[in-house]
Amino acid sequence: MPGLQITSGSPRETERLGNLIGSLLRSGLFLALRGDLGGGKTCLTRGVVASLAPQSVHLVASPTYAIMNCYPGDTPVYHFDFYRLTGDDDIAELGFEEYFYGDGVCVVEWSERLGELLPPDVLTLQFEYKEEKRRLITLTSSGQKSDVVLELLAEKLHQQKNL
Numbered sequence: 001m002p003g004l005q006i007t008s009g010s011p012r013e014t015e016r017l018g019n020l021i022g023s024l025l026r027s028g029l030f031l032a033l034r035g036d037l038g039g040g041k042t043c044l045t046r047g048v049v050a051s052l053a054p055q056s057v058h059l060v061a062s063p064t065y066a067i068m069n070c071y072p073g074d075t076p077v078y079h080f081d082f083y084r085l086t087g088d089d090d091i092a093e094l095g096f097e098e099y100f101y102g103d104g105v106c107v108v109e110w111s112e113r114l115g116e117l118l119p120p121d122v123l124t125l126q127f128e129y130k131e132e133k134r135r136l137i138t139l140t141s142s143g144q145k146s147d148v149v150l151e152l153l154a155e156k157l158h159q160q161k162n163l
Helices: 011-022 041-052 054-059 088-094 111-117 144-161
Strands: 004-008 030-035 068-071 077-081 105-109 123-129 135-141
Touching: 004 011, 004 144, 011 041, 011 135, 011 144, 030 041, 030 111, 041 054, 041 077, 041 105, 041 123, 054 068, 105 111, 123 144, 135 144
Parallel strands: 030 105, 030 123, 077 105
Antiparallel strands: 004 135, 068 077, 123 135
16 A cells, blocks of 8 residues: 555544554554654554553653653553654664563654664654644554555545445
């Protein structure tokens, strides 16, 4: 599948998209979030957590200063923010790679800083400003597991439009 573009008109819509995506995720999946500050990455993450670890949704905040937050649930969500790190050497030294292939779902803000550490099978979400509150979110996949999620998401969105 070549990719999918979705326009969000509000933080609430972005969170609902995250919830829908989260309902399709299983352990071992990796979401690579990219885009400018304030683009909606943490809103989307809140939706993913609401779906996978609802008892932890109240804890969701950007982990810019903590680097990683863990949201326990039936499928734990590991939420990383690599904004302050300079590259994959910093990340490797911190030992986060074990989470990338572990028993939960990884949601990584500023994933482009991973460089060579980025797993081969990733669902990438690129956030772009269109207007003050509107965002264009482009989703692409790079492996079998993420391809399946992208295809299922496209089907669900198509079904919602036809209701």
